Amino acid sequence: MLKDMNCFSKIGSGSTRSAYICVNNNAPNIFSDWINKDIVIKEAKSERGVRANKFEYKIWSNNKFNFLCPILTILNEGEYIIMPKVNTTKITEYHVSKVVSEYRKYCYLSIHSDIKKKNIGLYKGKPVLIDYPFIEQDYAGFDAIHL
Ligand SMILES: Nc1ncnc2c1ncn2[C@@H]1O[C@H](COP(=O)(O)OP(=O)(O)O)[C@@H](O)[C@H]1O
Numbered sequence: 834m835l836k837d838m839n840c841f842s843k844i845g846s847g848s849t850r851s852a853y854i855c856v857n858n859n860a861p862n863i864f865s866d867w868i869n870k871d872i873v874i875k876e877a878k879s880e881r882g883v884r885a886n887k888f889e890y891k892i893w894s895n896n897k898f899n900f901l902c903p904i905l906t907i908l909n910e911g912e913y914i915i916m917p918k919v920n921t922t923k924i925t926e927y928h929v930s931k932v933v934s935e936y937r938k939y940c941y942l943s944i945h946s947d948i949k950k951k952n953i954g955l956y957k958g959k960p961v962l963i964d965y966p967f968i969e970q971d972y973a974g975f976d977a978i979h980l
């Protein structure tokens with residue numbers, strides 16, 4: 834558990850995962866590529882969190898939609914994923930509507946109740962989803978997916 838290590842600091846938590854940043858150089862070897870980078874480690878809290886990490890990673894790597902926060906790598910069979918750290922402090926309804934309209938270009942269903950301020954951050958100035966396993970419900974609706 835990253836919370837027990839003094840090299841990580843928790844910056845957020847949801848129902849299935851916690852998010853940490855590295856605060857010094859003492860991280861275990863599996864994180865050595867990511868020390869001193871502007872990234873977040875999302876740690877699964879349980880098997881559901883592992884599934885969320887794996888599914889998010891699959892969605893990202895198969896599609897690279899511009900409304901998704903990139904996933905840089907997946908570690909330890911889904912226990913961790915690494916994402917760029919995004920700014921979550923200044924999200925407005927305008928950003929939400931931008932993400933919804935991008936999402937709807939690829940999605941035929943209308944399930945997007947999880948596209949809300951708390952799941953969005955600014956990455957290179959553009960609004961992106963940071964928490965998107967919910968897309969599984971719409972997965973069949975994406976053209977671009979090749980499983
Ligand atoms: N890429 C990121 N940059 C900054 N903060 C993040 C990032 N990813 C997650 N977080 C923070 O961590 C919290 C938990 O992550 P999240 O993916 O929402 O987990 P869960 O799927 O359990 O809801 C988020 O609400 C957010 O505050």
Ligand SMILES: [Mg+2]
Pocket residue numbers: 846847848952964
């Ligand atoms: Mg969340």
